[in-house]
Amino acid sequence: MDFDAVAEYRPTGVATAQRRAAVLAPVFRRAGDHYLVFTRRADHLGEHPGQMSFPGGGEEPEDEDLTATALREADEEIGLSPSDVDVVGRLDDIETVSDYAVTPFVGRVPDTEYVPNDGEVAEVVPLSLAALTDHANYESERRDHPQYGPIRLHFFHVDDYTVWGATGRMLVQLLEVATDWTVPEEVDRVVDADAEFPT
Numbered sequence: 001m002d003f004d005a006v007a008e009y010r011p012t013g014v015a016t017a018q019r020r021a022a023v024l025a026p027v028f029r030r031a032g033d034h035y036l037v038f039t040r041r042a043d044h045l046g047e048h049p050g051q052m053s054f055p056g057g058g059e060e061p062e063d064e065d066l067t068a069t070a071l072r073e074a075d076e077e078i079g080l081s082p083s084d085v086d087v088v089g090r091l092d093d094i095e096t097v098s099d100y101a102v103t104p105f106v107g108r109v110p111d112t113e114y115v116p117n118d119g120e121v122a123e124v125v126p127l128s129l130a131a132l133t134d135h136a137n138y139e140s141e142r143r144d145h146p147q148y149g150p151i152r153l154h155f156f157h158v159d160d161y162t163v164w165g166a167t168g169r170m171l172v173q174l175l176e177v178a179t180d181w182t183v184p185e186e187v188d189r190v191v192d193a194d195a196e197f198p199t
């Protein structure tokens with residue numbers, strides 16, 4: 001994981017979204033490998049239940065900036081103290097189907113046990129960089145989106161978990177910026193717009 005590359009990256013922002021949000025991609029080192037900390041969203045949530053995501057959420061009036069939003073949400077969701085996070089940089093804003101512009105931050109964090117907030121998080125899931133950059137664990141598909149037109153969806157299948165959607169897009173960029181992993185040129189399949197998503 002090349003943190004210097006993340007720090008030097010100049011991200012692209014989105015100014016037109018109705019709502020702002022931020023997430024933190026927490027990274028820790030264990031036994032010679034880096035791990036990314038994901039959450040599996042609680043099944044009772046109204047938006048994206050059960051999906052894998054980075055800790056994060058919507059901007060609140062008391063947040064000084066979007067970095068503060070990401071750190072506050074990580075503290076609330078998995079008990080990650082802001083003082084334990086070394087924010088090294090950020091990635092491009094991501095527009096979501098729920099009309100959010102999400103700003104992803106990348107931070108080094110301790111290798112410790114993180115405790116999920118039962119109200120929002122079903123499980124805290126660390127996934128190794130070695131597994132995430134193994135092309136055998138990656139697939140993608142192309143489909144027509146009713147709002148955005150043709151889009152490519154990315155899926156990372158590791159340890160019975162699947163990272164996809166907006167988080168998959170963020171992960172693709174993080175891996176391309178900070179490692180030698182690249183997205184394969186060809187998609188694995190083209191599907192109808194109403195095809196079911198993999199779980």
